Amino acid sequence: MNKYSFQIIPPHSGKVRQLRVDNRRLKWILAGVAAFVVINIAVLGLNIFLSFNTGNHFGMANVNSELSKRLDYTSVLTDSLERLLAQQSELSRQVRDIADLPPIPEDMFAYGIGGPQLPFDPDEPLIIAKAREIDQKLDSLILAAGIENKALIEVHDKFESNKKRFAHTPSIWPMRGYVSSGFGPRLDPFTGIWKMHEGIDICARKGTPVLATADGRVKFAGWHHGYGKTVKVDHIYYQTRYGHLNEINVKPGQRIKRGDIIGTCGNSGYSTGVHLHHEVRVSGKPVDPKQYLYPDVVVD
Numbered sequence: 001m002n003k004y005s006f007q008i009i010p011p012h013s014g015k016v017r018q019l020r021v022d023n024r025r026l027k028w029i030l031a032g033v034a035a036f037v038v039i040n041i042a043v044l045g046l047n048i049f050l051s052f053n054t055g056n057h058f059g060m061a062n063v064n065s066e067l068s069k070r071l072d073y074t075s076v077l078t079d080s081l082e083r084l085l086a087q088q089s090e091l092s093r094q095v096r097d098i099a100d101l102p103p104i105p106e107d108m109f110a111y112g113i114g115g116p117q118l119p120f121d122p123d124e125p126l127i128i129a130k131a132r133e134i135d136q137k138l139d140s141l142i143l144a145a146g147i148e149n150k151a152l153i154e155v156h157d158k159f160e161s162n163k164k165r166f167a168h169t170p171s172i173w174p175m176r177g178y179v180s181s182g183f184g185p186r187l188d189p190f191t192g193i194w195k196m197h198e199g200i201d202i203c204a205r206k207g208t209p210v211l212a213t214a215d216g217r218v219k220f221a222g223w224h225h226g227y228g229k230t231v232k233v234d235h236i237y238y239q240t241r242y243g244h245l246n247e248i249n250v251k252p253g254q255r256i257k258r259g260d261i262i263g264t265c266g267n268s269g270y271s272t273g274v275h276l277h278h279e280v281r282v283s284g285k286p287v288d289p290k291q292y293l294y295p296d297v298v299v300d
Contacts, residue, residue, distance in 0.1 A: 075133075078138060169214055170238055172293065175211065175278075178202065178204075181197060184196070185197070199241065204274070206266060211259050218253060218254045219234045228245065229246070233262070238281065240280055245266045246274075
């Protein structure tokens with residue numbers, strides 16, 4: 001049997017010792033040392049692994065807690081946004097009523113605010129369920145906001161259309177004075193025959209400013225048979241005429257605004273005295289101007 005000798009030499013002076021070990025014992029000793037090293041390495045690795053996972057667990061718990069707090073705050077903001085959108089919806093309903101527009105269908109608005117209910121999953125983590133609920137509500141609010149935006153655009157367009165129509169609708173008296181002859185059949189002062197008087201006659205001093213009763217474009221400005229110096233203005237849906245003028249202050253094709261001076265009161269054409277003959281026509285047919293002029297009577 002092979003034997004191995006090991007000498008132990010002290011660092012300074014002293015007796016040198018010798019240890020003899022046979023081959024079989026040496027193998028057991030080396031195996032024990034190896035086992036000791038392996039066990040220690042395994043224990044060390046296990047400690048590191050447990051330490052890492054424990055730290056990671058606490059780290060994830062902290063992250064989840066912070067995320068949960070932020071989601072709670074976002075949920076509060078979402079609820080506030082929902083209340084504001086509900087107030088906007090009520091205001092939109094009132095404005096649409098003023099604009100003579102139909103209300104938004106309730107089922108469309110209800111879907112926008114509430115949205116479809118998604119099935120509840122009991123196995124889903126709470127934080128994910130909370131985030132999913134907020135996402136669903138935000139999607140619904142975005143849809144509702146889009147509906148309200150389209151509704152407000154429709155109201156805006158309606159008001160713009162009305163504004164343009166109102167601006168082009170005769171609504172003021174063309175001249176301060178008093179009405180000497182109204183709209184309707186009357187005896188012609190020149191022939192003595194009953195004839196349709198297609199406007200009203202307003203008396204005032206010569207040179208009194210004559211105003212456009214609405215926005216429009218001058219169609220005619222010049223001498224017109226019977227009317228004398230005349231201005232005709234197109235207002236999209238209407239046409240107004242101003243006859244027997246003393247002076248004309250506009251030209252054909254000129255755009256004018258309500259209240260612009262288009263001429264002065266005179267006695268031109270077939271006239272028995274200084275006055276303004278004023279007409280309003282719809283689709284070419286004369287109508288009573290008093291329907292569009294307020295108040296009913298204007299005096300000096």
